[in-house]
Amino acid sequence: MPAGNASTRPDRAVDSQSGAALREQLARWQRDTLGPDLEAQGEWKGAYTSQSMRWPIKSLYTPVDLEDIGFDYLRDVGFPGEFPYTRATEPNGYRSRLWNMLQTTGFGTGEDSNKRWRYMLDQGLNGLIIEYDLPTTNGYDSDHPLAAGEVCRAGTAIDTLQDMEAALDLPFEKVEYLTSVCNAPQPINLAMIIAALENKGVDPHSLRLQMPNFILVEYTCVGRYIYPPKHGLRIATDVMEYSIRNYPNWVPISIVSAQLYAARANVVQELAFGFAMAIEYLDAILARGFEIDEVAPYFSFITGVDMDFFEAVAKLRAYRKIWARLMRDKYGARTEESLKLNLMGSPGTMSMALQQPLNNIARLGIQMLACAAANGGQAMNIPLHDEAHALPSDEAVAVGAAIQNIVAHETGVTNTTDPFAGSYFVETLTRQIENAVIEEMAKIESMGGALAAIERGYFQKELAREQIERNRAIENGEWKFIGVNYLQREEPEPQIDMFELESEAEQRQITNLRRVKAERDNAAVQEALARVRQVAATKENLMPCMLDAVRVQATHGELCDALRDVYGEYHPDSLTLGV
């Protein structure tokens, strides 16, 4: 290297990395180096786009891209544990503490589930997610005509307090977290959990009960709603208020944007719809006389991560940043606990294929890696690779736990915090997502917010459009899904175990229900139900009367019916449903 050549001096080289000089170099590279290569070989795909947004992805990102978006390190990214928390909410990332490792499961009667949960706790998991069967989540007892064939199938059946006590017969010294997923009938479900813990002598403050209580997503895409949306929101707000006032370490609201994602929301919709719903809940709970910093820390979010690795990484980073700004700028939140997004990342069941189920282990590993690399949360839940086949096997439970531990302990991604920060591509994509989410949120606000958007079917129609698009892309082969529309193999018909468990478990469940009803004090039950109807028509919180009712063995279905008597049932037309 000739001495005195100014252009090779390090300080000169640093200067030339930004601005006009770099743009010139980039244009030269495109013309002289990339151009001939494109000329000679072309590209093997017609278009390179991100998975869910279908945004064009460039072949190369450079400092020019950061300059184009006006990237400002302190404003856009900052430091872990500090506003706007883009890098992480914890100052030392996963070096101080790994995420809590969770798995979903639940099937059969309370006693059946209990065996499975004990097995999972023995595998080293410290939290459980309880899923209920469809009759329970739709507010019916197991002997209701609509329940036939569904009892104990998709999760645990809970009709009475006795069922809940059987389900919660757990080694509570190993249980730090318990999540109960029962949106529409949440007050009844919560009352049963509180009463069951009381009867067992378990200190309710010794564990953290998390309830999604996310009825707004049911109206949007899940479908397990009972009452009209505004009543659904009121019931959910009662649960939040009661929980916050009485069990300050419990988490009575989760914005499960993962369900939007499972309904094919793209990442911008997932965040924008989820935040719009969070705003609806925040406004409802603030109207009960709280300050923002008293309630914001209770809001937790569960997000789904799909196969597009960088879209997932950028989404997780944008998620934290948008929440922090929303809290500070819209609500005037001041405490760290309000500004820090409480997030649980989760590889998505939607990217699990029924065909060649072992491939799902690879998918789960990649998705977990994205979660870990982008600080996907203080807790992570992993689906099971064979769950498309209905009942997950014990082996799948063990492999799921192992995937989380392999990512945590073998890959090294947890050694440093937010390792992709500063990447020209990741920072550009993070900003693109952020801008698009903010724009979509403004659109929803102009409609009157999430409740109004649900009532007019906006979310439903937008999701339907994405579902149709996504299906088209699979059918025409534009999006390759290995084993599904690409590299298919002749396989024996997958074993779908949906019919074996039911009849015996269903019968057992119905027999238990009838026995409890025969043995209880019916006059006390009628009185308790009358009281629930009376309270439902006022603005008084429903929780105390629900607790009284479950203690005298009023059933889950009876209590849901008492609310049906007052609020009616919701039957949206197909225009609102977007079908």
Added chain:
Amino acid sequence: MARKTRVLLGKMGLDCHTIGVTVLAQALRDAGMEVIYSGLKQTADMIVRTAIQEDVDVVGISSLSGGHMRYLPEVVEGLRAAGAEDKLVICGGVIPERDAVKLKALGVDEVFTMGAETAHIARYINGKMDERPAA
């Protein structure tokens, strides 16, 4: 102009998986059919009543949570009892092969399992409509 083929798509019981039915509704509309969607939590009586009221040619039931062996025979029987057995009855979703065989023996015209292409379903319906004697 020929009358458009009218299709009722239904979800029965507590099964609330609607992506398949949403995607299929659009595909059938794209193929020139008129599609009516029942909404959730339908019983066989409700499906039969709507099918007759709306004068549909095809009744399609989407079943993803295992209720097909219970609901499909009820729909077929209900249509027969109402004198509407000429309607084409199809179902789709998570349906094991052994159940598909049984359902066809019970009077369901065709069963489409997971991964069936929407264009294939549209072609099947059009083919069946073409076989019908002109009204």
